[in-house]
Amino acid sequence: MLSGGSTAVSPRQIAALHIRISHPDALPDLVSALSKRAHFVVGAVGTDLVTVGVLGSFADGGKGDMKRFLRAWTAEHPGIETEIEIEDLRAATVLPIPLPRPDINDAFCVHS
Numbered sequence: 001m002l003s004g005g006s007t008a009v010s011p012r013q014i015a016a017l018h019i020r021i022s023h024p025d026a027l028p029d030l031v032s033a034l035s036k037r038a039h040f041v042v043g044a045v046g047t048d049l050v051t052v053g054v055l056g057s058f059a060d061g062g063k064g065d066m067k068r069f070l071r072a073w074t075a076e077h078p079g080i081e082t083e084i085e086i087e088d089l090r091a092a093t094v095l096p097i098p099l100p101r102p103d104i105n106d107a108f109c110v111h112s
Contacts, residue, residue, distance in 0.1 A: 019051075026080050030073065033069075040053070041054075
């Protein structure tokens with residue numbers, strides 16, 4: 001705990017992962033499945049991409065946990081491929097995420 005009541009958050013506690021999907025029509029189902037997991041915070045959603053914050057203390061930034069999740073999800077969705085891109089958090093400022101919020105996992109599609 002920092003002075004003034006703030007909580008320190010290290011870059012290893014929050015990872016920004018970008019998940020690209022081969023079949024954009026399946027993206028709403030992927031977003032729904034991700035939103036049901038307490039430690040995945042769904043961010044911006046594009047036509048074939050979703051950004052997910054992984055909360056927790058993961059040595060790999062949450063990529064391993066995300067790979068396991070996607071392996072199970074793609075097993076239920078044959079023919080759909082996913083790709084994980086991890087954001088270099090050392091180059092970004094990481095701020096505490098205010099929780100809980102009733103709309104924390106409300107995602108929306110952005111059409112370009």
